Amino acid sequence: MFTIEHEFDATVITLVDEGADPRDYLQEDITIQSFEDCVVVEQLDENTEIVMRVVFSHAQLRELAAALDLPEGVYRLQSRKSKG
Numbered sequence: 001m002f003t004i005e006h007e008f009d010a011t012v013i014t015l016v017d018e019g020a021d022p023r024d025y026l027q028e029d030i031t032i033q034s035f036e037d038c039v040v041v042e043q044l045d046e047n048t049e050i051v052m053r054v055v056f057s058h059a060q061l062r063e064l065a066a067a068l069d070l071p072e073g074v075y076r077l078q079s080r081k082s083k084g
Helices: 058-067
Strands: 002-006 011-015 030-034 039-045 050-056
Touching (some): 050 058
Antiparallel strands (some): 002 011, 011 030, 039 050
């Protein structure tokens, strides 16, 4: 399950781990905040009670999305240039 909220300066997506099986170990919620200049991913570390944070540029996030569907290797995304 996930939620999407549009705030003043960011879009906030929260991913809730419901588990496929009732016996599954559930992970803490993940919050993704998309700002104009970056994307912030946060998750509570239940062992330390500290919120862990990773900040991506939008280019890094596009590369991550592309990498999820590619085999092992080294890649560089090409920007699309409009014709005309």
